[in-house]
Amino acid sequence: MTHSLSCPRCGSQRITTRDYARKAGATVGTVAGAGGAAAAALGGAEAGAALGMVAGPVGSIVGSLAGALMGALFGGAAGCAAGSAVGEQIDEHVLSNFACLECRHTFSKPSAN
Template identity: 45%
Template sequence: MSEQCPNCLSIRIGKNNYGKKAAGVVGASIGAYSGFTAVTAGAQTGLAIGVRAGPVGAAIGGIGGAIIGAFLGGASGASAGVVFGDVLDDCVLDNHRCLECGYSFTADSGSKNDIR
């Protein structure tokens, strides 16, 4: 059964997904930062060890590792943020919006048929 507006009973319903969007951006930012800092620490260790192999190899390995770590951290942070935002949208925010009357509501708010 599709969602129905509790105000006008229309079935033309859209989703806002504000929580999913905001939490995804925050998660990506935090994930990229944490990935970058973790790999930067590893790059410093690699630099200390890589001095024996040559300064060019150590520098390229350290910079490449930091960039890859930032991308992987950002991707994992974004996916975690989107999952959290999806829960926020479904449980806390008025995620559903009626395209007929503009009324915002949650999926669990119930329709007028649920009143007993």
């Protein structure tokens, strides 16, 4: 991702993004997603255990662990993606997401991209 942006104050092209909301959103989303996934994980564990039952007691344990793990992983990843997508919107539209490294001026993305 290249920035062809320049600072509106001093014209420097040494611009960095701050991404505060995106990072916060990803963290919150991961936690919320993993939390929500805990419920789904229980369902996954049950389904895994039921499927594993066919293969005997060991299959049942392995199946429930796999089911719970899958639920947590997918929930966390989905939450992280959703949170960072929301945060990115906040960064771009609400916060001044760009900072000039020369004069420390902060500014948001110009609407004409």
